Every structure is written in structure tokens, then in C-alpha cells.
Amino acid sequence: MPQRNTFTALIIGGSVGGLAAAHELRSIGAEIAVYERSPGEIQPRGAGIVMQPEVEALLTRLGATARSVSVELHERQQLHLHGKPRRYVAPQLMTSWDALYRTLREPLADACYHLDSPLETVRVEGHDVAATFANGHTAHGNFLIGADGIGSTTRALLDPSTATTYSGYVAWRGLEPESALPDDLLDLLSDRFTFFGASGMQLLCYLVPGPNGEREEGARRVNWVWYVNTAEENLPRLLTGRSGRRYAHFLPPGELTPEITTELLALAADSLPPQFTALVRLAHVFMQPVLDLSPSRMVADHAVLMGDAAGTVRPHTASGTSKAFGDAASLASALSAWAPPERLPTHRLEEWETQRLAHLVTLTAMGMRLASNSSLGNTIGHKFLGA
Template structure:
């Protein structure tokens, strides 16, 4: 590694990918400021996260062990439609978005982290980058990192023509305290990755740490995600909350309308094993449509994109978070040693972009294949939740 020198990085996006970028850039001597568009606490766009090597590596450098922020699973089990389970040994560590967020955020308490910062414009003059936000605030630095997710404002500013594509299915989700579930259901799910699949749907379930990172029995949460095929024409209805607000790509807990709730519970009763149908009924359900964003360039003039801002992978790969962490680690390696007014390390950034885009393409194809194998987002899979 080259000798550490300083530059100022403006990180757009304060979720776990942006926080990973902040840590990695600080490790090479950069001054970092993070800007998050959420007005309050950043909203998790998912609940459970599979612990992957890229995530564990950064946590270890921060003095946090993977086990201290995870629930350990010992088996995988497939539930069949009448409730019988087929099991096999498969150890795995599971964490949660808010647990990981806390582990990354707490060491950055002395770093500039501004909420309510929706990026509106970026201007580059020489080695100076100016970011202007919707609230009128202006930030100055030498390099900008777009880690602002699938709805990336950074990406839109770099190339307004990029668009997401609906994948043909949605992810219904729940995240419930284990203490709220019946003992027999909790006994079935505890210590296991549980799944069920049928034409046009798939449900996965496992335990994750509690809301404050608790990993001890009795204080954890049960995380589940239910992928369901539904036509794009149904999305406006499904994304209209009980408050009357139309959401773009995430229906928060508490916004499920009585009409959609009744349809979803009926679908669960008709299509899921009885244990999973009961779990859905006991949950505060939220929802995300699954979108694709084709792999995109990652390097621009004094700016880069990483994580979902550069391109998405389907959730079946369990690699969305780890991909963002890998992007951030590679970026820091490419940028190490640079300081204005030196010329940017263009060759290193090009190599980083080529390596990470190749990785992204591989993961993207893998995710689509996994979805297709479960007839998710395909023309042959059954369709549900029609508005007609």
C-alpha cells in the first residue's frame, strides 16, 4: 500500500454502503463527510442480511466480531405445503440491517453526517467538487462517492438516461420480535434457515438480532421475505399506503391497506404451509418491488458510483450488501496515496471499475438465474394479486 495522504470525500448516501465507503476512505487518510437524503433515521430497505466475508472483514478491522452482531443458524429446512419439514446441516451467521448500521455508524460519531440532504447538483472544477442539496446546503470536497442506492440521485446526475426495470415480482417482508410468536412456531424456526417454494412464489425465514442488536434467545427477531409474482400494472395499487401516499419503491410497515391485507392473508392461507401462513398473519408486513438496474459505469470525473447505485443484484444472491462493501474496499485501494493537486490515479480507478463491474455482471446473472429457477419474474410462473 502507498503512503497515506489526505483528500476530502463527499459520500452521498448514509446507509450501510455509504458508511462502509466512509470507513474505507478514512483508512487511507481521507477526510469524509456523509450526506443522507432521509430526514430522520435512514429507513432499512430490507431486514435480514447474510454475513459475508466482505462485511466480516470490515467489522473485524473496526474491532467487531461477526458473531457479536449475528444470530447463528445450524440447519436449513424446506417446508412442504402441508407443513412437513426436510432438514440438513448448514451453519450460517445472520445479521440485520439496523444491527449492521449501528456497528458502522457508532465509530463515525465525530464524522460529518447530515440528514435531509437530497443531492440536486454536482459541479467539478479542477480538483474541487461542489455538491448542492435540495435544502440549500452546499458541500465542498475533492472527490464524490455515490452510494445512494437503486434510486441514486448521483447516477441520475451523471447520466439521466439510466432507468430501473421491474423484475416481475415483489418482496413482502416481516420482522417480528420472537417473543410475540407462539412457542411451537418459534421452536420450528429457531436456529434454522427455513424456506418454501411453489410456482411464482418463494418464502425464506430466519432469526436475526433484536432491535438494539440483542443476540440472546428471547430478544431476537424473526425475519421473513415472501417473493410473489405480480404484474407491473398492479404496483400502483400495492404501493398506495393506508395514509393515501403513493410510494415509489418501498411500502413501509403500517401502510398496508385493509384491502391488500385481506388479499395477502388469503393468498397465504391458500398457497403457503400453515406455519408460514400463520407467520404472515402475525406480522407487520412491508413490501419492496424487485427492480433491476443494468450494470453501469462506476467512474466519472472526480466521482464514482458503488453498490446499488452502479447496478443491482437480485436479493436471492444474498450479496447486495457484500458487493457494496467490496466496491468500497477496492475503491480505497485504488485511491490510496492520492492528494490534490496531483492527477487522479485514473489507471487504478479504471482497473477497479473493470474488476467490480465484472463481479457485478456475474452476480447479476446468478441472481436472475436463481429467480428463474423459482419461476419468479418469468412468464411461466403463476401470477398473483391481480387488480382485476
């Protein structure tokens, strides 16, 4: 049961990181309000998530289990352009963005979760903080958490000097019902983490729960991500959808133009094992450029940044979600027992920042090393889309 109310927290960003912060702060008695810029239900911008201890810990406290939102894999297998797959035993739990989102969102009342709330200004008023949104609403609280992702408005307001940089490669993605795959392809991929690597590209594939959390055979989905070195000057073309809209960080399903579709399928046929080429042909493809945001300050006056708003890690570490959950749990610990009008526990917040930045720096270096091992981000001497 939550403790008595101690302070009011304004959480900017209603994806899984913001929801994790909401639950962690409620557990120490905070009154929370979550503000999400999307006008309606958030569309998932990633698909598969590797279950990690930080995520499992919060699920357990909410009365769920890791297995209740995951598909269990038993093996890893490496595909080759020619020859048989190489397999070995490697048990693992794989969940999905929407399965986690649903599990975290349902326990929160609609009254504390506000859609269509793009942040416009943040200002400190004495010992409190005020946030004004594009819809004209101003919210007042004792503390503000920016959990609004890599394109964080909170970060832009608190530290305008920070900016993302392009890594040199993009992530093409697909998320299809397993029932849409032919039997031979599904037999190859079921219950396995499957991967293929070549210089300048890497493709990973595994099953995740269905759109409503289904875990039974026949109702799950096949999630894949294909990292491909891509010249930065080609990004505007790739991020312009068939509707004519230019996207910044995410090209959604259904927006891939016929021209890019043709190029992508030709690259698949030329570069991937035939099983993965077939998978790409079946998919409703979407895309994300892989962006870097160097670790910076996380603590400001009566406000903090967490998750991707504070700094990114490359996806190869499988720790983007767990990093945000870890940020939220340790932030709650730093703020526990604080109750205005007492002064903010600045020393504990500074310790939180030091510890979490050190963790972020370690993960950042690990992700770049893993990318380098596959020559991802190095376009020299490799055929990439748009070359």
C-alpha cells in the first residue's frame, strides 16, 4: 500500500519509463500526475524488449510476474547465408512494449494520466514547480520528472545545449502475427532468439506476446529488427513517409514509400539469409534512426531527467527500458521521506545523479563497442541503403 502523501510529482512522458516513475513515486507516498503529448493511445515505437531484473522487480511489486507478460525462449540460433543454423541452449524471457505498457497503465486511474499534453514551459516558483502545456493547462507540483524520451521537450527546456547525434545506422523493424508466417519459417523461429550478422548490418528476431498480451501458440507476434549502415544524407528521404509527412525519429508502419520498399527488399535479397529475406517481405516495415545522446546532467532545480531523456544507450545492450526503470526506482529511494515544506534532499539527489550517470556511461560504452564489433556506424567499404 502507498504511504501517506508526501509531495506532488509532475511526470512528463507517459510511456513505460514515465509509468515506472509513477509507480515508484506512488510507493513512497507521492501524489502523481502523468502528462503525455500524444493526443490518443500511444503507438509503440519499439517492439520487443528483453526482460531484465529492474523490470521484473517492478512487475513483482505490482502483483505481476515476468512470465505473465513474456514469451519464453529456449535456444539461440545463428543463421548463415549458406549452410545450417548454429544453435545452442539459452533460456530467455522476451516481452513487448505494449505488454509492459498495459500492465503499468491499468493500475493508474485515468484522472492522473493526461493525454494531449505537449509541454511548453517549466518554471520554478519558490519551492514548487509549474508546467504549462500546449492545451493551456498549467500544473503545479513540488517536483518534476522529465521522462519524455530521446526527443525530450523537458531536456530542451532545462538544458538547451544538448543535442542528439546520428550513429551512422538505422533500425528497420517489423512486428507480425505468427499466424501470418508460413509453417516452415515459423518452425525455424519459434522458441528461439535468431540472429544474423555481416559487416555493417545485423538482424535479430524473436517472438513476443500478442497485441493483447497473448502468450499461447498461434496468438503471439514475430518481432524483428535489422540494423543497416546508412549515410546521414539519406535520412531525410527515408524519414519522409508516403503521406508526404517528414518524421524526426520514427517512420511508422504503413508510411514506407514504394521506392524505399523496393530498395529495402533488394538489399534483403542481396544481403540476408533467405529465411530473413522472406520475413522482411512479409512485414509491415517501420524504421528508427539509431541516435546518440551523450550523458549530461540529470538534476536541475526541482526537476530531474531520466531514461532516454537523460541519455541514450545503443539497442544492442538490451537495456534501454531497464535503465529507465532503474532510474525511477533509485529516484524514489532518493526522495523517500521528503515532504515539503522541507528543503529538497539535494545531497541524495546528487548521489542519485552520480550513480545513474556512471551506469549510463558504462552502458553507452558497451553499446558502442557491440556496434563496432559488427561495423555498425562505419559506412566505409560496405554497401548500405541509398549508396
